[in-house]
Amino acid sequence: MSNVDPAELQKFSELAHRWWDPNSEFKPLHEINPLRLDWIASLAGGLAGKRVVDIGCGGGILAESIARAGATTVGIDLARKPLKIARLHSLESGISVDYREISAEELAAAEPASFDVVTCMEMLEHVPSPAAVVEACARLVKPGGKVFFSTLNRNPKSYLFAIVGAEYLLRLLPAGTHEYQRFIKPSELTGYARAAGLDVIASIGLHYNPLSRVYSLGKSLDVNYLLACTRP
Numbered sequence: 001m002s003n004v005d006p007a008e009l010q011k012f013s014e015l016a017h018r019w020w021d022p023n024s025e026f027k028p029l030h031e032i033n034p035l036r037l038d039w040i041a042s043l044a045g046g047l048a049g050k051r052v053v054d055i056g057c058g059g060g061i062l063a064e065s066i067a068r069a070g071a072t073t074v075g076i077d078l079a080r081k082p083l084k085i086a087r088l089h090s091l092e093s094g095i096s097v098d099y100r101e102i103s104a105e106e107l108a109a110a111e112p113a114s115f116d117v118v119t120c121m122e123m124l125e126h127v128p129s130p131a132a133v134v135e136a137c138a139r140l141v142k143p144g145g146k147v148f149f150s151t152l153n154r155n156p157k158s159y160l161f162a163i164v165g166a167e168y169l170l171r172l173l174p175a176g177t178h179e180y181q182r183f184i185k186p187s188e189l190t191g192y193a194r195a196a197g198l199d200v201i202a203s204i205g206l207h208y209n210p211l212s213r214v215y216s217l218g219k220s221l222d223v224n225y226l227l228a229c230t231r232p
Ligand code: SAH
Pocket: 003, 004, 005, 008, 009, 012, 029, 055, 056, 057, 058, 059, 060, 061, 062, 076, 077, 078, 079, 082, 103, 104, 120, 121, 122, 123, 126, 127
C-alpha cells in the first residue's frame, strides 16, 4: 500500500471531528455537495438502485447523499478518524453506507467491475500517484458504468484562487490544505482516464463568487473542475 501520503491522511484526521459542522473547515464541501450530487446523478441517469463506491469519502458528505438518493453505497478512505465520523453520522442519520478502510487499488483487485458508479472527489490532489487511483477507479466500474472525478487545475489562476484566495485571504480552508504541485490539469486527468480505458464524456467547472459567497457550476475549468467518464 504505497500510494499514500501519511501527512495528508493526518491532516484530515486532525480535523475529522468537525467534518459535519457546516461552518467548519469543511464548509466548502457542504456547500458544493448539492451541485456535484445533481451533476453526478443526472449524468449517471439517476442513482436509485445503483451500486456506487465513493473513493476518499472522508466523513461521508457525498457518500451519504448518494445513499440518500437511493444507491447502495460503499465509502472508502485510508484515514481512520474521518471514517469513524462517517460511521457515527450514518448511525445518526439512519442512512446506511458501507464504510471501509481500504485503498482504491485493493478494492479494485477484490471487486473488479462491480460498481455502476464510481466517484472520487477532491482526493486525487492528495495522493502521490493520481494515475494509479484513476486506474483503480476504471477497474472498479462495470462496463457501461460512470466514473466521476473532481480536483484542482494547475495554472497561475488556480494558484491565486485555490491557495492564496481560499486559504489565505478568504480563509475558506486551513492554510496548507493544498499543495500547488499536486494540482492536476484537465489534460493530464483526461490522459490518465484514457490510459485506464475510460472515455471522457463531460466536464464542468466549479466556481466560487467571493462577493455573494455562492458556489455554482460553470464552463471554465480554470480552478476547480469535475470530469465524467464512462467505461466502454
Ligand atoms: N471526497 C470527500 C472528501 C475530500 S477530502 C468529499 O469530497 O467530500 C480528501 C479525502 O481523501 C480525505 O478524507 C483523505 O483522508 C482522503 N485520502 C487522501 N489520500 C488518500 C488515499 N491515498 N486513499 C484514500 N483516501 C485518501
